[in-house]
Amino acid sequence: MADSRSRLSSSVEGVIVLAVILVLVHTFVQDLALVLGWSWNTRLVLFIVGFGFDVFFTVEFLVRMYYAVMNRAAGRYFGRERGWIDFLASVPLVVLYSGPIMLALAVGGADLVGMGGMLGTFSAAYAIRTARVLRLLRVLKVFHALKGTRAHMTYRHMANVATIGVSVIVLTVIALVAFSGAAGLPALESQEQARHVRTASLIDSRDLARSDRQELLRDVAASRPSVLVVSEGGATRYSRHDNEYYEKHFGMGDYAYVKSGATEIFFDLRPLKANQARQNMAYLVIVVIFTAAIALFYRRHFAATVTDPIHVMERGFSEHAHSLEVRIPERYRTDDIFRLAALYNSVYLPLKDRKADASGAGDVDAAGMADLSVSDLDDIGGEDE
């Protein structure tokens, strides 16, 4: 029974690790789609997949939290077992980012579309998407659950360092973006919005939408690549692309609409979003490289300077046959662990050797040869040949 539960648990963990890897790939591809200007349909599919992942991790968090509450271990799950990472990497995404946009897409209402579009363009909401990267830490949680004292200790330390590093990077990014507006710092979106208003005022004030000023309007539009369509009284005066192009490449949140007097102008927001996507990709790469560096280099360093010497000493204390000295690297000689190892090498091992010799075991077993086990005897005694 316990065995089947353990198998189920490891299968679930396996699915989660796979989902985490897929999420990372998906997040990168979703940003890449914006940078490379992929079609709206492709981006829509990627968005829906992302929403699916957000829901999956939210449900997973809620299930874990539910069981933790039932077992009166909610505090432990949320704190020591890093449930707060599960929370940050799931619930805010569904509530503040993908949920509203998905709702807008599903309902198709103008207000909701507007809201979704607004949220999509706001860096704060977009930066929340960065929290998906926190899911990377879930992989470390799985390593943490590995059996074996050495692995357990190594991965706990590794996970702590990675959690601190990745959380600081991600939360700082989110906080900086979210609070830059509140602190009165100029944000790219507001600058872009101001540019749009200025452009609309210029076109309206000079009456460039008039049919006899098409040439001038085209010159203004050429100098402002974000201008997509200019219309007046329902009649299109300028369009950068044909309708087929708009249909294929533009979707919700890809454009902004500004009305100045009788002039209506649509602006292309995709370059702004591509810029944000580039930043997101950079954060993702930084976090992945950081975590990989921890897993590769810090783990090795931790093993070499903490767990390996401890393991050698542990074997020396518990096994008769084990009499290998701890290797003490010169540059870490003054570390506590290696000062202990120096004592183990210089005092304990010689004493162990002398004790084995004095007890008479030294004939064969000065440091203890391979020990026969009493259990072998039970096998022999019970056997009838």
Add this chain to the structure above:
Amino acid sequence: MERASAFIKRLLRDPALSELTPLQKEQQIVQFLHSNGSHVHSTLSHSKYFPDTPWSEIVALLEKALSYIVDDDLLPALRRIVYDQIDFSFVTFLGGSEAPRNRISDEVYQIITELLKRGPTRRALTGPYTAVYHRLAHPYIDGIYARETYIHFELTKVQRLRMGEKELKSMIDACLLLKPAIHLAHRENGQQRADRVVPARFAEEAVAELGSRWSLVPEQALRSAAHANVSFQNNRYVEATSRLVALFATRGRNYRPRLRSERGAEPPEKSWLSVARRNNSFYGFDVKMLDELYSIAAEKGW
């Protein structure tokens, strides 16, 4: 006796013993029987092997069977070592007898079989035999000749040995096998442990007696073997070959061929030599010799 043999054969098939030499296996089983006496007795007395037999009888039978079975493996291996592996041409460098090599081999083999007949000397042969079987001294002798430092000076200038590496290897192997022989000369000490250091006078008397009984083995080789039982700490005149033999005989006692380095630990040879350096006064080793061997092991990553 058949039941005892069957039981011992089952024990000898234990995978934990597979890497050991026959004498190591024997000592391991003896130790196992004594340290787990009550459990072994209750198991065996309730089995088909020894129903309702007193422990003293069982253990005597088992030890006897063990010696017989081990000898079946050990004696052919010893013959190979004495007649094929050890090249007794080194005796000419010691000014030894002109007797045919085969006769010297016969004599050495005879001495060893004598050693195997008595418990303490049989036990004392375990380390030397393991050292010879695994040729533990050979790579170090190569290192000694390559370096030509302290040990080489002690061998060639102080002890005045004029032989090459190959002959020295054979001489060390022969002396290793003859090391416990001093206890054949003093039967009254037969029940004591035969692997302890002995007073220099005891060794000298033994050399004289052994020399009179076995004339073909050169006196210098017998002396080297006998002095390997004497502490260098109190007897600075002890020959370099004796000091090496003492060292490798002890190394052979707890040598495990399959023991490999592990992460965070020093390699087995380096570890053993380091511990031996710290215990040099306890075992009566020459610490400068240990320093050089340690340096060779460190250089080679053993």
